[in-house]
Every structure is written in structure tokens, then in C-alpha cells.
Amino acid sequence: MTSLILKTAMRLIVPLTLLFAVYMALKGHNEPGGGFIGGLIASVSIALYRMTYGAESFDKLLPIHPRILVFVGLTMAFLVAVFPLLFDRPLLTSYEQYLNLGFGQTVHFVSAAIFDIGVLLVVIGVSVGMIDRLSREVEK
């Protein structure tokens, strides 16, 4: 797939879809979206990028091994899950707080969001990692 149109379009599409993925993940608590969807969208765009530009550009886009994403994501989710145990609360008790950002803006922060970001990272790491590894095998 070395179409010039696709290559040019990808330059625009990839940043936008990644941004969209983050947006989906963050707004997921109140509207359609969430970490899982966000992760899948990001994976699709990264996979498309990898198909267009090949393995070397992919390595530049994601300079770390995907398993690091998986590791970080799992750790985040796990820590959020066990954190309430320290305060004698059941596993995964969520914690919410309205954070004042100044300028009259507040953000509704829920600890489950961190959990969701962990899910996002795991999903990206797993799907991108699998696609990349299998593609390399095919390209061999």
C-alpha cells in the first residue's frame, strides 16, 4: 500500500484519530465512549499508519515495545483497584472530587478515570502489539 493519497491523508488522519481517541476515553464517564473504545480507535489508527508507512516508521511512531504500554496500563488499573484497601474500603471503591482549576472552571474527577486510562493503554498495547508482530511475520 504505497498510495500517495493514502500517505498524505494519513498525516492528517492519524493525529486527529489519536486526539479523538483521547477525547473518547476522557468523556466516557458521562457520554458514549470510554477507555476500551478509545483504545480500540487509537489502535485502528496506529494499525492503519503501520500498514501505510511500514515497520520502520511504526518504530519511530511508537519507539517503545507495546508490552511496556500493557505493563503500565495493567499496573495503573491494579493500583487503582487495590488503593481503597489501604483505607479499609472494598476493592475498586471509586473516589470522586470536583477539582477547581481556577478561572471559575471545575473538573469532575473520578478515580475510575485512571482505571479507564489503564484499560486504554492495555488495549492499545495488546492490539497494536499483536498486529505489528503478526505483520512482521507476514512481511518476512
Next chain:
Amino acid sequence: MISTLFLTLIGADNGQHASVAGPALVEGAGSSSRTLLLLLAIFAPLVTGLITLFYPRKGITLRVLTALAGPVIAFLLLLNHFNVNGVQPLDAGSGPVAEISWMPLLHLNLAFLTDGLGLFFALLVSGVGALIVLYARGYFGKNEDDLYRFYPTLGFFTTAMIGVVLSDYMLLTLLFWELTSISSFLLIGWDRYDKHAVKLAMQAFVTTGMGGMGLFGGILLFGMTTNVWTWSEFINFGTWWQAEYASLAFNNPVFWAFLLMFFGAATKSAQFPWQYWLPGAMAAPTPVSAFLHSATMVKAGVFLTGRLLPVFGGAMVAADGLRAGLEIWPWLVTIIGGFTMVLGALISINQHDLKRIFAYTTVSQLGLLMCMYGLGSFAYEHNGHLLQNIDFDITQIANHAFYKAPLFILAGALGHVLSRNITELNGAIKKHPAMCITIILAGYGLAAGPGTISFQAKELFLYAIYHLKYTAVGNWWMLLMAAAIVTATCNVAIFIRLTTTLIGLPGGFKADPNAIEADHHHHEHEHGFWASMIWVPGAILVSFQYIGGFVPSLWMRVFGDLEVYNNNYFAEGIPTFWGAIIHGIHEFSVPLMCSGIAIVCGIVLGFSPIFRGTIKDVCDKIYPGIYWLAVTGGGKAFRLIQTGNMRHYTVMVLIAFLSVFYFVSLGDSKMFDLAVSQLGSFNEFWPGVFLGVIICTTALSLPLVSHRIIRILLLGSCGFTVVAMYLVYQAPDLALTQLTFEIISVVLFVLVIRLLPRDVPKYRPNPIWRIALGTMAGLAFGWMTLVAVGADPANKLGMWFTMNSYEGFVRDVYNAGRGGGGKNIVNVILVDFRGFDTLGEITVLSLAALGVWSLLPSRRSRKTS
């Protein structure tokens, strides 16, 4: 610093209890510190053993001293505990003293029972353990690698063994029991490159492990029947159970619990027919044999039998008279013990390897100890009282440790400098006088010669056999007495041959002139203090034999308070050996006469030319049989189910699932009505029906195409239609997820398919049964969906999530006013209400990815190539 900490702890404990008069049990804060101190005693050997791992490899002396500190600390703590608190009486109160909660729901807490039996064993293990640390230094010499590995493993074992004998909770005993099996496996298979040794280690592990499983089952069965989970409650068990549970009935769970527990004890203590693992375990280095296979681990079964005796053996002499035990106990335990005793003795005399000789005499002695506990279940009348037919059981057990451990230690020492084969040791005393004198002194203990505590112990045992004639056994006591005489004869003969050979007297084994002089000098010989450690620990241990023999008052001061049973034969305590003889002559003692017969026969046999070859134990065949059954037979059974064929798995799963499903739902008319009522309203869902038809058509066309890529695309189109279905019924989250997921799964599928071999499968008409199975599965899933939609709880759950996803209600018991803080119900369910599921799912995802990464080569390594 650590030792000062320990000393402070001991001091603190002393101060605390000093004001309490006598061995009263202190409840409250004091006793919980007592539990902590015992815990410290149990884990000290392991901790110091692990500390030695951090030393530089060359620091041998430091390593030895640290490893020594563990058992010594344990010994001192236990001794202090004994001095301060005394022996925990068996009928004091009920239930464990001062427990530390661990897993109360599983009946597993940290509490320790320090009765005579437990304390004695703990002191024995820690005391002998300290000497073994020194002996190991002499045995392994300056070999850093061996010592580096040995001390942590030894500490591990010592800790496990002290734990076995002190635990109050039965399951805690089991836990430590299994740890002794594991550590003993590590110690027997010490030489990892010796395949034979590893095999023998496995044999010991599997055999004792089977017993451990038996013990586990027995404990569970007993605990669930009677709700007794601790040894202290067990021993204090009232009389209420006997009528119900004493019988030898097959529907009596306590009977089966006992059988299972005794199976555990019998395998651990190498009772017939499980005795084969013990001689096999001689592949271990001698320090291990001297520790595990003479004084400690093999006695765990004897210990367990001693624990069970008061209740299962019944006949505990209590203030309220006798309690009835299980009817099977006296016969089973006595007969197995007695048979093992005589069998071990007969095999032992037909061996040449010193370690094998002593291994089989250990088997024999373990049988004797078992038999002793079996006899303890009988009672006879004496001066108007019922007396239990067991006496000074602690002395019997201690006696064995004090001659068998030295025998092993010296066998290792002789093997180190000369040879372990008795035929090559003729006249060894000229070269190594100290070692030979020590082993002869210990051998005299084996022969139960007058002057050793062994002599009195044998008298006590023979006396117990003699008393059988006053019980239901009647004249059959003579059979057991004959077995005991044969055993004693063999032991005496072994001593005679050992002595004559080492000194070079006539009657000893001669060196075979045809044998090629083997070079046994593999080791670099040391001189000086550490080199002497190869025999000094044995000399220390064997000295107890003679102290006990000549100064029994001192022996009684040490062991008297620990004795569990001391009530009849020697009323004033154990006499000196001539006291025992005079006692016997005065009353014309049959036991004394039998001892005399045994000694005379033993001397004759010792000098005679018969029984001088080596024989093999028939029971050695048992383990290969078990192994074949488990590995080969088990493998065959396994392959019947695990064919490795994906289709078979799918079929199996479907058949299992469908049979359960149809079995349940066909009998329940409600399931049927629900589904039908849902079907009836299909015209309200015409977009869904339309999409459903598309999905079904796509799915049905799948088996008709043979090209893989087309199949994948068809599957994908199925998925995209499902996305449309979600959109129609207003589930944007699901639609989005399904959409992106379909894309990724199609990409992955295509990639994987391209990796598969390129054979194009020929079109084959599906057999009818496959179509039937598929139809059944489809019907089942459709039915389930209809039922799920129509069922009442679905609505309730939905309502609950709707109400609680943003903020909860204070009245709601499930969340106490705490909502998920989000308006998107699906996401709140995912990350909050069912967050644990999500955590599990992402873990599974990660594992799948790990699988792909480990099966296919690494991307980084390929980049360089």
C-alpha cells in the same frame, strides 16, 4: 544486633512471667507474646539460613556461625518457654491458647500447642539441627558451593519440622508437613546432576506427598464432621463422640478420617508397604540422612500417631476413667508397626552399605515406635486401676535419636575417609580411632546393650508386649514378642559385625581380595577444629545414651516432665540399667528373659556366616508401579480428552453445555412460556428482525464458501450488521466498540490466515450430526437470549444501574449513598460496578498478547539482524 534483640525478647518474656507461680497458662497480652516468641523460634532457622545467602562465598566460618545461630536460638527460646510455662497440660481448658488470627474462615490460625510431645520434638529438632550445621561443615569441608546451597535449605527444613510439631491448628500442621516434604525433596536430590538421586528424591516426595494428601483429607473429613480443627480441642475431646463414632462402620466418617490420617503418618514414617522411600532417600548427603531420616522427619508420622493416640487410640487414662477409642486402632497400628519392625530388621542385616543398614534399622525402629503407640491403645487392670499399656514414649523416641543420628553421622564420616561399604572397613580402627570408637559406642546403643538408655527403652517395650496377655489379645502376645526378639537379635548381630569388622577381629567382614581398591579420596582433607566436626556431633549425641543408661535421674530431669505417659511399669521413674535388671530378676521378668535370649541369639548370629550377602526389598517395586500409573496411564487418559484438535474441543464444549442446558430448560415449562411470550411480540421489533435476517443469511452462507479470506469478510459483515443492530436500539457505546473491534479483528484474522499454510481445503458436505449440533447450539443461544430479555431480574438490574450510576441512594444497602459519579451507565458498570471483571479481562488480554510475543520472535532482535 539480631541476637541482642532476641535476648531482649527472652528477657522481657521472663520478666513478664516471673511473677506467675507454676506452669499456669497466662491469658491475654502475655500469651500472645508467647505465641509470637514461638513463631520466632519456628522461623529462626529459616531466617538465619536465608541470611547466609547474602554472605560472600568465601566467608565460610561466618556462614557456619550464622546458620548455627538459627537452631540455637530456636532451642533456647523453646527451652526458655519450657522453663517459664512448663508443659501445657492436656486437659486444661479447651481450644488453642493465644492465637493470632490468620484465616479464621478456613480454620487456619497461628496457635501453638506446647504439650510434652510437641515440645520434646521441637527441642529435639532444634538441638540436633544445631549439631547437623556443624557436621555439615565437617562433611562438605571447604566446599563453598555446597555450603552456600545447603544452609538455607537446611534452615527451611528445620523451620518446617518445628512447625509440624508445635502447630495447634491441624491445617497448620498439614501446611508445615507438606513443607517438610518439599524441603526433604530438595535435600535428597541434592546432587542435581545425579539422575538417580533426583529419581529417588522424587520417589520420596511422591510417596510422602500422597500421605500428605491423605492427611489433608483426614483433617477435612474429621473437622467437617465434628467441627474440631485444633489438636488441643481434639485432645480435650469429651466422651460424647465415642458412642457415635467409635465403631468400625463404613458409614462412620471419623473412621475414614482416621484411616486417611494414619495413611499420612504411615507413609511419612516409612511403614510397610511404604518403607521403600526411606532407604532410597539415602542418596542424600549424610548430614541430611542423619537429620531427616533418623531423628526428625521420619518421626513426623510417629509424632502424628502420638497426637492421635489419646482420642482415636482411646484408653486415655483420665480422671473420669477410660475413654473408648476407635476399635480399629490397636489392631491396625500394632500389626503394621510390628510387621515393619521385623521386616526392617531382617532386611537391614542383609546389607553392606552402612547407610542402607542404618536406613533399614531406622525402618525397623519406626515400626517399633508405631507398634508402641498401637499397644498404647490397650489397657489392663493393675491393683484395681485400669492402666494404659504405654510407658515413657518420649524416652523411646529420644533413645532412637541418640543412637541413630550418631550412626549416620559416623557412617558419613567413615565414607568420607575410607568407604561406606562395611566389607572394606576391616581394621579401620587403626587409622581412625576416634570415629570407630564413636560408631561402636553408638552401635552398642543400637544393640540395646546394658548401660545405655536404649536397654531400658527396650525393656519398656517388651514389658508392654508382655502385658498384652492381660488384654483381649490373650496368648497372641507371644507372636509379637517373637517379632521383637527377632528384631533385637538382628540389631545385636549388626553391632557384633560392625565391631568385629572395625577392630579386625575374627567374625568381621573381610576385605574382598579380588576387589579393586577404589579411590574414595575425592575430598581435600582438612585438619584441625573444623575437620573434627565430622565426628564430634555424633559423639555429643551418643553421650546422652550413656548418661541415660548410667544416671537415669539426670535423664528423667530432662525428659521426665515431657513424658506424656508415665504411669505403670517403673513407678519411680526409669531405673539405672542394673536397677532394671534387679527389678526384673526380683519379679522373674519375662521381658528381661526375652532380652537375654535376643542378646545371646544376636551374638551367635553376629559371628555366624549366614545372612552376609545383600538382598533387595520387594517393596522397591511399588513406586515404579505408582509412577507408571500416574505418568503413562495418566497420560493416556489425558490424551483421550486433550486431543489437541480444535474441532474436538469445540464439539466437547458444545455437547457438555447443550446437554446441561436442555436438561434444565426442557423440564421447566416457565422457561418455555417466557421464550414463547417474547417471540409473540416480534412484530414490535421489525428493524431488528430485518437485520437479524441479514445476519442469519450471512452466517448460513459461511460453510458454503471455502476460501478463508471470504469467510473472514463474511464474518466481518456479520459483525457490522450487529453494529447496525446496536445503533437501531440506541446503544452507541456498544456500537462504537463493536465497530472498532470488528475492524481490528478482521485485520488480525487476515494476518493470521496469511501465516497459515496455503492449502485450500476441499469442499466437503457436512455430516448430518454437525448440522444437528450447530442447530441445537443456535436454538439454545436464541432461547437463552429470549429468556434473558423476558426475565424479571433483567429489568430490576437495569433499574438499579440507572438509579445508581451517577449518585447512589443512602438507603441502598449496596452502595450506601455512593454512586459511580458518571452519567454513562455502560461505562460506569465497566469501570466501577463491575470493575473487577474489567480488571480480569484486561489481564486476560495482556496474557494473550504475551502469548503472541513469546511465540513469535522479538521485534528488537530482528531489527539488528
